[in-house]
Amino acid sequence: xxxxxxxxxxxxxxxxxxxxxxxxxxxxxxxxxxxxxxxxxxxxxxxxxxxxxxxxxxxxxxxxxxxxxxxxxxxxxxxxxxxxxxxxxxxxxxxxxxxxxxxxxxxxxxxxxxxxxxxxxxxxxxxxxxxxxxxxxxxxxxxxxxxxxxxxxxxxxxxxxxxxxxxxxxxxxxxxxxxxxxxxxxxxxxxxxxxxxxxxx
Numbered sequence: 001x002x003x004x005x006x007x008x009x010x011x012x013x014x015x016x017x018x019x020x021x022x023x024x025x026x027x028x029x030x031x032x033x034x035x036x037x038x039x040x041x042x043x044x045x046x047x048x049x050x051x052x053x054x055x056x057x058x059x060x061x062x063x064x065x066x067x068x069x070x071x072x073x074x075x076x077x078x079x080x081x082x083x084x085x086x087x088x089x090x091x092x093x094x095x096x097x098x099x100x101x102x103x104x105x106x107x108x109x110x111x112x113x114x115x116x117x118x119x120x121x122x123x124x125x126x127x128x129x130x131x132x133x134x135x136x137x138x139x140x141x142x143x144x145x146x147x148x149x150x151x152x153x154x155x156x157x158x159x160x161x162x163x164x165x166x167x168x169x170x171x172x173x174x175x176x177x178x179x180x181x182x183x184x185x186x187x188x189x190x191x192x193x194x195x196x197x198x199x200x201x
Contacts (some may be wrong), residue, residue: 001093003059003060003066006055006196010193018189018190027047030171042145045185046142048192049104049192049196052192056196057109060074060084060124061073061116062082067120071119075117075118077117080116090112127198135192136159137188140158144151148160153168
């Protein structure tokens with residue numbers, strides 16, 4: 001099976017979530033319920049990306065998938081026959097870790113691919129190692145939505161999404177135009193799609 005077969009579902013999920021935000025964006029008077037729905041969609045966009053990266057790396061280790069260069073597999077652990085087996089092996093490869101890595105962090109995802117010694121690890125590292133990483137902004141906003149802590153607020157401000165003295169309004173931040181001329185939530189969605197396509201190519 002081709003890794004790229006994962007893409008249509010991933011795209012569909014992102015389009016659905018982006019559509020929710022777009023609907024709220026078009027409303028003049030937004031209720032708290034509508035704002036909550038848009039914020040929930042923002043969180044889910046981040047989660048969808050995290051799941052895509054996890055599944056792609058673990059699937060790559062099973063030897064049951066291929067990309068444009070041919071079959072991908074774990075060179076060091078060729079007996080991993082399922083995503084679950086690959087996940088268990090990965091956790092066992094950390095000296096003092098009981099859980100899977102934070103897949104949304106590019107450095108941890110790259111490290112996981114290297115630990116599993118997947119044959120497409122250089123491709124994964126090349127794609128996830130890109131800087132700047134635009135969806136870092138989304139990660140900071142997601143953490144603020146989830147925790148509303150001083151630390152998460154400082155993280156949002158440090159990322160330059162909101163001015164140092166401005167009140168943090170998550171939805172407004174997502175609806176602002178970014179450096180590339182697109183609204184931030186649109187840019188995050190488009191970047192995620194492009195990165196996913198390159199990872200699976």
